[in-house]
Amino acid sequence: MSVIPREEWDKYPDIEITLNVNGKDYKVKVKPYERLLDVLRYKLGFTGVKEGCGRGECGACVVLMDGKLVPSCLVLAVRANGSKVLTVEGLAPEGKLHAIQKALLDTYAVQCGFCFPGVILAIKALLDRNPNPTDEEIKDALSGQLCRCGSYLRFIKAVKLAAQYIREGKEYFDESGARG
Amino acid sequence: MSELPEYVRIVEEIFDKYKDKEFLYVGKRIQRWDAVEKIKGRVLFTADFAKYYRNAVFVYSVRTKYAHAKIKSIDISEAQRYPGVLRVITAKDIPGVNDVGYVIPDQPLLVSDKARYIGDIVALIVAEDPNVAKEAGELIKVDYEKLPVITDPLQVIDLRTLKEKEHPLIHEERGSDVVAHFKIRKGDVRKAFDEADVVVEGEYSTPFQEHAYMEPEAAIALPEADGGVTIIATTQCPFDVRKAVAKVLGVTQNKVRVIVPAVGGGFGGKEDVANELGAKAALAALMTGRPAVVIHSREESMIGHSKRHPMKAWYRHAAKRDGTLLGVEANIVFDTGAYASLGPFVAWRATVHATGPYRVEAARVDTLSVYTNNVYAGAFRGFGCPQVTFAIESQMDALAEELGMDPVDLRLKNILREGDRTVHGQLLTRDHGVGLEEAILKAVETSRWYEKRKLFSKQVGTLRKGIGIALLWHGNSIGVEGADYSSATLIINRDGSITFRVGLIDMGQGSQWGMVLIASEILGVPPSYFRVEQPDTAATPDSGPTVASRSTVMGGAAVVNAAYKLRQRLNKVASTLLGCDPDDVEIKAPDVYCRSNPEKKVSWSDVVEQSFWLGIPLQEFGYFRAPPAEWDEETGQGAPYITYTFGAIIAEVTVDLETGGVKVDRMVTAYDIGKVINRVGAELHAEGGAIQGLGYALMEEVVHNKDAYVMNANLSTYYIPTIHDVPDEIIPIFVEAKYRRGPFGAKGLGEPSINGIAPAIVNAVSHATGLRFHSIPLTPEKIYMALKKAGKTLF
Numbered sequence A: 001m002s003v004i005p006r007e008e009w010d011k012y013p014d015i016e017i018t019l020n021v022n023g024k025d026y027k028v029k030v031k032p033y034e035r036l037l038d039v040l041r042y043k044l045g046f047t048g049v050k051e052g053c054g055r056g057e058c059g060a061c062v063v064l065m066d067g068k069l070v071p072s073c074l075v076l077a078v079r080a081n082g083s084k085v086l087t088v089e090g091l092a093p094e095g096k097l098h099a100i101q102k103a104l105l106d107t108y109a110v111q112c113g114f115c116f117p118g119v120i121l122a123i124k125a126l127l128d129r130n131p132n133p134t135d136e137e138i139k140d141a142l143s144g145q146l147c148r149c150g151s152y153l154r155f156i157k158a159v160k161l162a163a164q165y166i167r168e169g170k171e172y173f174d175e176s177g178a179r180g
Numbered sequence B: 001m002s003e004l005p006e007y008v009r010i011v012e013e014i015f016d017k018y019k020d021k022e023f024l025y026v027g028k029r030i031q032r033w034d035a036v037e038k039i040k041g042r043v044l045f046t047a048d049f050a051k052y053y054r055n056a057v058f059v060y061s062v063r064t065k066y067a068h069a070k071i072k073s074i075d076i077s078e079a080q081r082y083p084g085v086l087r088v089i090t091a092k093d094i095p096g097v098n099d100v101g102y103v104i105p106d107q108p109l110l111v112s113d114k115a116r117y118i119g120d121i122v123a124l125i126v127a128e129d130p131n132v133a134k135e136a137g138e139l140i141k142v143d144y145e146k147l148p149v150i151t152d153p154l155q156v157i158d159l160r161t162l163k164e165k166e167h168p169l170i171h172e173e174r175g176s177d178v179v180a181h182f183k184i185r186k187g188d189v190r191k192a193f194d195e196a197d198v199v200v201e202g203e204y205s206t207p208f209q210e211h212a213y214m215e216p217e218a219a220i221a222l223p224e225a226d227g228g229v230t231i232i233a234t235t236q237c238p239f240d241v242r243k244a245v246a247k248v249l250g251v252t253q254n255k256v257r258v259i260v261p262a263v264g265g266g267f268g269g270k271e272d273v274a275n276e277l278g279a280k281a282a283l284a285a286l287m288t289g290r291p292a293v294v295i296h297s298r299e300e301s302m303i304g305h306s307k308r309h310p311m312k313a314w315y316r317h318a319a320k321r322d323g324t325l326l327g328v329e330a331n332i333v334f335d336t337g338a339y340a341s342l343g344p345f346v347a348w349r350a351t352v353h354a355t356g357p358y359r360v361e362a363a364r365v366d367t368l369s370v371y372t373n374n375v376y377a378g379a380f381r382g383f384g385c386p387q388v389t390f391a392i393e394s395q396m397d398a399l400a401e402e403l404g405m406d407p408v409d410l411r412l413k414n415i416l417r418e419g420d421r422t423v424h425g426q427l428l429t430r431d432h433g434v435g436l437e438e439a440i441l442k443a444v445e446t447s448r449w450y451e452k453r454k455l456f457s458k459q460v461g462t463l464r465k466g467i468g469i470a471l472l473w474h475g476n477s478i479g480v481e482g483a484d485y486s487s488a489t490l491i492i493n494r495d496g497s498i499t500f501r502v503g504l505i506d507m508g509q510g511s512q513w514g515m516v517l518i519a520s521e522i523l524g525v526p527p528s529y530f531r532v533e534q535p536d537t538a539a540t541p542d543s544g545p546t547v548a549s550r551s552t553v554m555g556g557a558a559v560v561n562a563a564y565k566l567r568q569r570l571n572k573v574a575s576t577l578l579g580c581d582p583d584d585v586e587i588k589a590p591d592v593y594c595r596s597n598p599e600k601k602v603s604w605s606d607v608v609e610q611s612f613w614l615g616i617p618l619q620e621f622g623y624f625r626a627p628p629a630e631w632d633e634e635t636g637q638g639a640p641y642i643t644y645t646f647g648a649i650i651a652e653v654t655v656d657l658e659t660g661g662v663k664v665d666r667m668v669t670a671y672d673i674g675k676v677i678n679r680v681g682a683e684l685h686a687e688g689g690a691i692q693g694l695g696y697a698l699m700e701e702v703v704h705n706k707d708a709y710v711m712n713a714n715l716s717t718y719y720i721p722t723i724h725d726v727p728d729e730i731i732p733i734f735v736e737a738k739y740r741r742g743p744f745g746a747k748g749l750g751e752p753s754i755n756g757i758a759p760a761i762v763n764a765v766s767h768a769t770g771l772r773f774h775s776i777p778l779t780p781e782k783i784y785m786a787l788k789k790a791g792k793t794l795f
Helices: A006-010 A036-043 A099-106 A116-129 A135-141 A152-167 B006-018 B035-039 B046-052 B077-081 B130-137 B189-195 B238-249 B273-288 B298-304 B343-352 B385-403 B407-414 B436-447 B449-456 B511-523 B551-578 B604-614 B679-698 B757-769 B780-789
Strands: A015-021 A024-030 A062-065 A068-071 A084-086 A096-098 A172-174 B057-063 B069-075 B085-089 B121-127 B141-146 B178-186 B198-206 B218-223 B229-233 B256-259 B292-295 B311-319 B325-337 B363-371 B463-475 B485-492 B498-502 B530-533 B585-588 B591-594 B597-603 B619-625 B644-656 B662-672 B729-735
Touching: A024 A036, A036 A062, A036 B046, A062 A116, A068 A116, A096 A099, A099 A116, A099 A152, A099 A172, A099 B035, A116 A135, A116 A152, A116 B035, A135 A152, A152 B679, B006 B551, B006 B619, B046 B218, B046 B229, B046 B292, B057 B130, B057 B273, B057 B298, B069 B121, B077 B085, B085 B130, B085 B273, B121 B130, B121 B273, B178 B343, B189 B311, B189 B325, B198 B385, B218 B273, B229 B238, B229 B273, B238 B256, B238 B273, B273 B292, B311 B385, B325 B343, B325 B385, B343 B363, B343 B385, B385 B407, B385 B463, B385 B757, B407 B436, B407 B463, B436 B449, B436 B463, B436 B644, B436 B662, B436 B729, B449 B463, B449 B757, B463 B757, B485 B511, B485 B551, B498 B511, B498 B551, B511 B530, B511 B551, B511 B679, B551 B585, B551 B591, B551 B597, B551 B604, B551 B619, B591 B604, B597 B604, B644 B757, B662 B679, B662 B757, B679 B729, B679 B757, B757 B780
Parallel strands: A015 A084, B057 B292, B229 B256, B325 B363, B498 B530, B662 B729
Antiparallel strands: A015 A024, A062 A068, A062 A084, A096 A172, B057 B121, B069 B141, B085 B121, B178 B363, B198 B311, B218 B229, B218 B292, B311 B325, B463 B644, B485 B498, B485 B619, B585 B591, B591 B597, B644 B662
């Protein structure tokens, strides 16, 4: 493999982009080859977005970009210019838990937690378009979210419970009430 | 009987005292301390800390081009001149000892004269931009002399004669590529086979399995003023990382501090690779005077850290017509890849468990661990047991078939019960807790075994159901592998809150929470009063490595000691406030009262404050050490482990005869783990182990080509179970045959939860198809080809 000289890369100047992350606007300078994942994590500090493979295979880095579930490792930051991004940090207001988060706690699904930010956003994307999914629909929606600790069966239960909470109008819960 | 150490007597006293008591926290479902933070995305994993260091440098590892080659020279000059590169590090720059081997010093951090596998590192590039570091890696010029590559352990060892073959040595400095050889010699094996009514024989093979924890390895090192270094690392063994890094740097261990934040899965894989990452980051930090970040890509992770050892085994079982086992013979070869890692210990554990949880009067077992040029193999949940359990439990089903017996009945005839001796001659007493029979009976009842076994045998058509069983056992903690100790610190602060410190890490399994529940129960203080401080070699005590399902049993026993001593002092202080006998004091924070007169009470904070004024210390250090294990190297006789976890797994599958595809429909996992401490954690282990074991049974295999390149080093070609692959139901059952020297009678579950899964699934596939299988992963191709060969396919 031949090396592209650094000088070649440096011909391309940084580009300023605008991102709305979790409801707040940010202006940030990025390299043309920079990934949305790195900008979110290291330039803006949203480390709730995790990197598990860098190839769009594990689902740990997914975010909602203009309402669509995308692996942020496969999105160039410049491509996200002007878009609205939701990460796990923005799912519920300070001190609150979203129904999805509450349901995952209620089903005791948490183990290492590394896949959770992605799992939570994938569930959000599912429930936004389908408020009452079947087991098969849940499995399809989460088929790109790898969990090696093996909480999958609890995810299925949690999605149903979250859907029920939302149908009952209970979208947010107090964070303090959920502690052990 | 000799005098027991105080720390053992305390654990026994607590066991006896609580034996019949109602528990408040232990065994209950209680939300773990970090669940909310994890679910909110606030918990920081190692790589996340990089966002705080604005002047950090990044380290890229340049790996060998060939799996087996002499290195004649390494030219770094061009890479060194590449714009943005701060430093190139090679073996000659290492100030201390260039070795990160775990059990044997056979593994250089940076290779200089020879590469032995495709993950060996020839140079480190340090740059401000990770992309620059990677680009410059292309400019490292190495002059290699290629050597013949060995990818099959049977090129090194003959499976039948166990003799080392002529082959190009991988570790010529050792004079042999056999790393370890363990044996069991028991009874008259020849006589057993001569007198047997039935003999079954089989060769079995199991694959390299990748941990595929979702968080790839990472380490960040910060240089300290005195030439020391602080390392944030994702590891299971902070004190081992400290030791390894100190050795590489050539400094004393007190100059290296290792902090372990949240860990995104480990499963054994984050034992020794963290030594390498810590050392790489530390070298770069000290040479540049800046924070140094090492984050492995998924591909690097998959080629650069240990795997589950592949096994080739030949087994022979002898039995009487009535099913009584007479003898077992086994030749077992483990491929430990290019470096020993934990290979010798894995082979030892496999040997101990090589005849299964059965009464065996005559046995000959030889287990060899050998080098190849494959990725090195080390610790992985189960640690040698999943491999041999696959072979043993396949043999047991083959034997049942040969005898015309039901597989459950054959097993019930031979299992270990209280009062029996293991194949090593270890007497299993009531104090060990032997609940295997109960586990089998419960699994059989819950799964409706006999009814389904009969029903499924009469199927016709394309989709065939099958039901299979496998038993397992698992020696708790580390046995003769090393000094088996643990320690914990409990600090009751002046405001009544409690600081909890243990050197055992939480990689997701929740074991620290189990230990908090133990402390809660003894102190009488709810878990919400506790704050778990993450392991930090500067603050938490050395509790040994987080391995071998030892956290709850060993760490928990240390916590029992600390909590017991604090409780005694608290009772005394409370008795002065309440005017009743210390033994009469009941603590149910926030209330403290006399049991004989509950009306008379003071508050928890009063008792804590009074202790402060009386000068009664409310910090305590708990220590525990397991009784020494016994093992005779020549005969394998002794008492290898403190106690054993037992289990029975029943799997139901549907096999598609047209495609060879298997769907696991349902699994019943019945484990005897003594007293259940952390119920949520135990259930999650049973489910998670089952799913990981399903992957091992049906789909997972790291494939090396003939040049020992890994052909599937990412998650789209190395398959792990997705949500589509899981059974509809996993039913965890817990049998509580209590171990008297475990906290409240607890035994371990982390590792055993994978041991019996693959053979249960494979036996179920055999039931469905009427064919026996001898290798995993049991892929659709293997099943289809076997069906075709047997004339059982429909097309």
